[in-house]
Amino acid sequence: MVATSALLGVAACLVPALLAAPADVDARGGGISIVEACHQQFGSTWAAAHxxxxxxxxxxxxxxxxxxxxxxxxxxxxxxxxxxxxxVNGGGLWDWRCT
Structure with a gap:
């Protein structure tokens, strides 16, 4: 049950914004630390899981x-x-990056 609701939460946050991204996205970007993303969003006691x-x-x-x-x-x-x-994602769990 936790995994299902978490998956839906991730999809709800990512899919609409990725589809709405303009074609001429700024050239800024680099790697993603999903652990750091969790810390930024929720606080230091939060960790990333899949x-x-x-x-x-x-x-x-x-x-x-x-x-x-x-x-x-x-x-x-x-x-x-x-x-x-x-x-953006290249296709898999570990393929996230920022552009």
Whole structure:
């Protein structure tokens, strides 16, 4: 049940923003630390976890109480590399980067 709700949270955060990204995205970007994305979004007691091997299987989990939440990688990219940066995926769980 946790994995299903986490997966839906990740997809809900990522899919609409990725589809809405303009074709001429700013050239800023680089790697993504999903752990850091969880820290930025929820706080230092949160860690990254995944429920499978699909690109949308990432979620955040609170190490002190087990609560989970969806991770917003577009927000991470914008905060880390600038407002024009968005998350893109090359096809797999580990293929996320910011452009």
């Amino acid at each position: 429920s499978g091997e699909g690109k949308y299987d990432w979620y955040c989990v609170n190490s002190s109480n087990g609560n989970t939440g969806g991770v917003n990688l577009n927000d991470y990219c914008a905060r880390t590399y600038g407002g024009g940066s968005v998350a």
